[in-house]
Amino acid sequence: MDPIRVTKATTRKPKPKDTDLAFGTVFTDHMFVMDFEEEKGWYDPRVEPYGPFSLDPATAVLHYAQMLFEGLKAFRGPDGRIRLFRPQKHAARLNVTARRLCIPPIEPEMVLRSWTTLVGVDREWVPSTVGTSLYIRPTIIASEPFLGVRPAKRYIYFVILSPVGAYYPEGINPVKIKVIDKFSRAAPGGMGEAKTGGNYAASLLAAEEAKHEGFTQVLWLDGAQRKYIEEVGTMNLMLKIGDEVITPPLAGTILAGVTRDSALTLLREWGVRVSERAISIDEVLAAAHAGSLREVWGTGTAAVISPVGELAYKRERIVVNDGKIGELTQRLYDAIVGIQYGPTPDPRGWTVPIE
Numbered sequence: 001m002d003p004i005r006v007t008k009a010t011t012r013k014p015k016p017k018d019t020d021l022a023f024g025t026v027f028t029d030h031m032f033v034m035d036f037e038e039e040k041g042w043y044d045p046r047v048e049p050y051g052p053f054s055l056d057p058a059t060a061v062l063h064y065a066q067m068l069f070e071g072l073k074a075f076r077g078p079d080g081r082i083r084l085f086r087p088q089k090h091a092a093r094l095n096v097t098a099r100r101l102c103i104p105p106i107e108p109e110m111v112l113r114s115w116t117t118l119v120g121v122d123r124e125w126v127p128s129t130v131g132t133s134l135y136i137r138p139t140i141i142a143s144e145p146f147l148g149v150r151p152a153k154r155y156i157y158f159v160i161l162s163p164v165g166a167y168y169p170e171g172i173n174p175v176k177i178k179v180i181d182k183f184s185r186a187a188p189g190g191m192g193e194a195k196t197g198g199n200y201a202a203s204l205l206a207a208e209e210a211k212h213e214g215f216t217q218v219l220w221l222d223g224a225q226r227k228y229i230e231e232v233g234t235m236n237l238m239l240k241i242g243d244e245v246i247t248p249p250l251a252g253t254i255l256a257g258v259t260r261d262s263a264l265t266l267l268r269e270w271g272v273r274v275s276e277r278a279i280s281i282d283e284v285l286a287a288a289h290a291g292s293l294r295e296v297w298g299t300g301t302a303a304v305i306s307p308v309g310e311l312a313y314k315r316e317r318i319v320v321n322d323g324k325i326g327e328l329t330q331r332l333y334d335a336i337v338g339i340q341y342g343p344t345p346d347p348r349g350w351t352v353p354i355e
């Protein structure tokens, strides 16, 4: 594997206070970059000062959206140590998306080193207040200037870092979700399970309409029948009906969330009955009417666990657990956050420390 060249920035940007941090607005002093050409493969991995790219207007990604991205976080624990949460799982998913988009894969070990090296160089940017973190955004773009519709022959892999604020500075607030049956996000055989920009562009109109009506995010139904629940804007969804936790299966149309996998692992270890199966919105409504819909929550890197207080579908509004966070939802949140920041033991090897 090629060694990573490091060129340090000669000037440093001012760092925001932990209390001023938002999401994705401030970027650190450095970025990681690596290039791909057909004859050379991936080459010249390097850390360099953060800055803009110069791209030919014909660059393929600007026209046909051949790109992918990932999103994970580094946390600074009370012991001062910095840890990445499940980076191997994110590296594996990066390559799953790469295959779907005809982008050449990157050796997982190289992906991991790109993250640990860059976070190591910009370690002073990892905030320390509980709830804050350093968001890592790896991206690959098709960089060949060419207007034909075919996989590009040149790519740029880059990683940028952004210190982000506490998702719940005033305590956990259950969200209101609108179940969408007017638009769909993904279809069988489509790109739903890929982390690629087009999926997010496709989601904007529905999300904007829902926001104007006072909802936080939308819950997508399956594209073929608009009957089965799939996922929320940037979260996977779990429902506790009676004593069982149900979540839609990984059937190609939803993202295989790393937080989803972490929550399912913990629930199974705790002896909770878990089903990964198709569940229709009608079944959710019937459970709500019968009084057996106990808790609903979303899982995702941004909020970790996000309780759902209200679900709206057509003319119905379901209030879940009186709009308050449920017991299991809280337990999951505490368990995962405990592992991410360090006080809780990590017997599964989910965290990778930055040395």
Ligand SMILES: Cc1ncc(COP(=O)(O)O)c(C=O)c1O
Pocket: 071, 231, 232, 233, 234, 235, 236, 254, 255, 256, 257, 258, 259, 260, 299, 300, 301, 302
């Ligand atoms: C569409 C979508 N689903 C689910 C998730 C949750 O995935 P993860 O837990 O890996 O962050 C995300 C966020 O990354 C997402 O964008």
